[in-house]
Every structure is written in structure tokens, then in C-alpha cells.
Amino acid sequence: MAQNTKPRIAVHKFSSCDGCQLAFLNLGEDLLVLNELVDIVHFAEAGMLDETASVEIAFVEGSISTQADIERIHKIREQSQYLVTIGACATAGGLQALRNLSDGSWLQAIYAQPDYIDSLEHVTPISKQVRVDFELWGCPIPINQQQLVSVIRSLLWGVIPKLEQNKVCLECKRRQQVCVMVTQGTACMGPVIHTGCGALCPSAGRGCYGCYGPGENPNTAALGQWFVGLGLLPEQIANQFLAINSQAEPFSSEGKTWKDKS
Amino acid sequence: MTGPRDISIKVPVLTRVEGEGALQLQIKNGAIQDLQLRIYEPPRLFEKMLEGREPNDVIDMWHAFAVYVRWPIK
Numbered sequence: 634m635a636q637n638t639k640p641r642i643a644v645h646k647f648s649s650c651d652g653c654q655l656a657f658l659n660l661g662e663d664l665l666v667l668n669e670l671v672d673i674v675h676f677a678e679a680g681m682l683d684e685t686a687s688v689e690i691a692f693v694e695g696s697i698s699t700q701a702d703i704e705r706i707h708k709i710r711e712q713s714q715y716l717v718t719i720g721a722c723a724t725a726g727g728l729q730a731l732r733n734l735s736d737g738s739w740l741q742a743i744y745a746q747p748d749y750i751d752s753l754e755h756v757t758p759i760s761k762q763v764r765v766d767f768e769l770w771g772c773p774i775p776i777n778q779q780q781l782v783s784v785i786r787s788l789l790w791g792v793i794p795k796l797e798q799n800k801v802c803l804e805c806k807r808r809q810q811v812c813v814m815v816t817q818g819t820a821c822m823g824p825v826i827h828t829g830c831g832a833l834c835p836s837a838g839r840g841c842y843g844c845y846g847p848g849e850n851p852n853t854a855a856l857g858q859w860f861v862g863l864g865l866l867p868e869q870i871a872n873q874f875l876a877i878n879s880q881a882e883p884f885s886s887e888g889k890t891w892k893d894k895s
Numbered sequence: 896m897t898g899p900r901d902i903s904i905k906v907p908v909l910t911r912v913e914g915e916g917a918l919q920l921q922i923k924n925g926a927i928q929d930l931q932l933r934i935y936e937p938p939r940l941f942e943k944m945l946e947g948r949e950p951n952d953v954i955d956m957w958h959a960f961a962v963y964v965r966w967p968i969k
């Protein structure tokens with residue numbers, strides 16, 4: 634493939650911790666292979682800066698939290714053929730979206746002069762602002778990064794990327810991992826969460842805290858009742874759903890239901 | 896490295912810090928003429944979101960505050 638015909642990709646950052654960009658950098662040798670397949674034209678954390686370049690694939694990390702962010706994401710959408718969100722912030726608002734559930738007084742409570750801070754009242758995932766072609770879940774995106782590589786490969790070859798829909802529970806079964814909820818009475822979000830992490834937390838003997846977001850048809854109401862059976866208080870159950878992916882349905886509504894009961 | 900120097904540094908994106916920023920520094924004849932740090936990513940208000948949470952929830956949340964507290968670098 635000639636040098637000047639290589640597809641171009643960009644990695645953009647909004648409000649986030651930079652972790653998903655670092656997942657890119659942590660690809661190691663795969664990053665070198667990727668660099669042969671595509672031109673990486675904008676990727677601030679890696680040093681390339683060309684935010685206004687037109688690209689075939691734009692990866693977006695982080696959630697929208699300022700007026701300038703809204704304008705920037707619309708421009709990115711216009712100049713990109715495919716827009717792929719990476720991570721919990723871009724896909725479901727991330728931790729910072731927890732302020733959407735507050736009474737709006739958080740900024741005033743922390744900063745003496747909040748007037749100097751340019752910030753929207755609510756944090757929104759990218760899909761609330763522009764059309765998103767694919768969403769990669771996880772906080773950060775897959776620890777083994779295979780999902781990221783396979784999405785790029787699929788898009789480059791004109792194939793619709795296949796995203797994992799199984800729950801963490803199935804991953805535990807595949808690994809013959811003993812269920813932490815049944816055997817230890819530990820609250821675990823595994824039954825409603827997308828797999829992709831390799832059942833990392835249950836493998837370490839603790840419950841899943843849901844960083845990969847809701848899987849297909851999650852029965853959150855039934856899981857909430859399970860948590861009651863394990864002795865969790867309504868507020869604790871609400872906190873299970875209202876965490877890293879609090880803006881994703883049905884976690885948002887399930888969490889609020891339990892919050893109202895507390 | 897002899898005598899006072901002129902230095903001009905302009906970093907449009909300061910990455911790897913919580914709250915993206917920009918830095919501009921002008922030094923003329925060894926004296927700072929201009930020094931500006933702009934943090935344009937708004938705060939994410941962790942101080943308040945942690946209120947009322949279990950100690951274990953904090954362990955699950957802190958890793959999402961800033962990337963370099965969480966990632967093992969290969």
C-alpha cells in the first residue's frame with residue numbers, strides 16, 4: 634500500500650483520565666503494526682497534533698463537559714468517516730457524570746470562586762451529542778486491548794466489528810472461576826455486565842464493580858433483589874448501579890429507583 | 896551555557912495530568928517575561944462524589960481519577 638493512501642486515524646480527548654489513550658500506547662508491538670496500516674495524525678498523548686485533520690476513524694475518549702467540548706465534538710464528527718468512542722467516559726459519561734444526579738451545588742461546595750470555572754451543569758456521553766458508529770466499553774478499554782485492535786482491523790477491511798455481548802458471569806464459567814456471590818455472599822455486578830475484562834475482579838476473589846457497562850438485556854431489577862438478599866441497604870444497591878457507568882440505561886433508572894428507597 | 900538566556904516554551908496540550916492544560920513560558924535575558932498555565936478541562940468534582948460511599952467504593956473509583964495512578968506501564 635502506497636504511503637499516501639493509508640487510512641488516517643485520530644485519537645481525541647475530552648473530560649477523562651487519559652487512561653484509554655494510554656491503552657493505545659500500551660499496545661506495544663501491535664502499535665508498530667498498526668502504524669504500518671494507518672497514519673496516526675492526531676494523538677496528543679503520543680505527540681501528534683492535528684486536531685482538524687479529516688480522518689477515516691476518529692477515536693474519542695472522555696465525556697462532554699464544556700460548551701467548547703460540544704462545538705469540538707461536532708467538528709470531529711464532520712471530519713470523520715467513523716467515530717468510535719473508547720471507554721466509560723465517552724460511552725456512558727464516566728465517574729464525572731455522577732454530578733448529573735446532584736442538586737447542582739457540588740462546584741460551589743468545593744471551589745471558593747466557581748465563577749472562574751467553565752463547565753456545563755451536566756456531563757454527557759458522546760452519543761448524546763453526535764452520531765456514534767461504535768462504542769467500546771470499559772474503564773479503561775480492554776486491558777488486553779484486543780477489542781481495540783480488532784475494531785480497527787474490521788473497519789479497515791470494511792467489516793462490521795463484532796462486539797462481545799456476553800456477561801461477566803459467562804466469562805467466570807469459562808474460566809471455571811467459583812462464583813463469589815453464591816459462595817462468599819459478595820455483591821457482584823457480573824450478571825448484568827459486559828465481559829471483556831476476562832472476569833478480572835471475580836478471579837481475584839472480589840465482586841465485579843461494573844466498569845464495562847451493561848451487557849445485552851441486563852435484568853437489573855432481579856440483581857437488585859439479589860443484593861437485598863445479601864443484606865445490602867438500598868443506598869448501597871444504588872451505589873452499585875450509579876458508579877462508573879451511571880449514565881447507561883438501565884443502570885441509571887435502576888440506581889435511581891434504589892436511591893429513592895434509601 | 897554562558898550568561899542569561901532567552902527561552903520560549905509553548906506547550907499547547909499538557910497531557911497526562913488530570914485536567915488538560917496548556918503552558919506558555921517566555922524568558923528573556925534570564926528573566927521571566929511571561930508565564931501562563933491554563934487548565935481548560937473542568938474539574939470532575941471527586942470530592943463530592945465520594946461522599947456517602949463505602950470505603951471499598953473509593954478503591955474502585957480512584958483509579959479513574961488519573962491514568963498514571965492506575966496503569967502498569969510495560
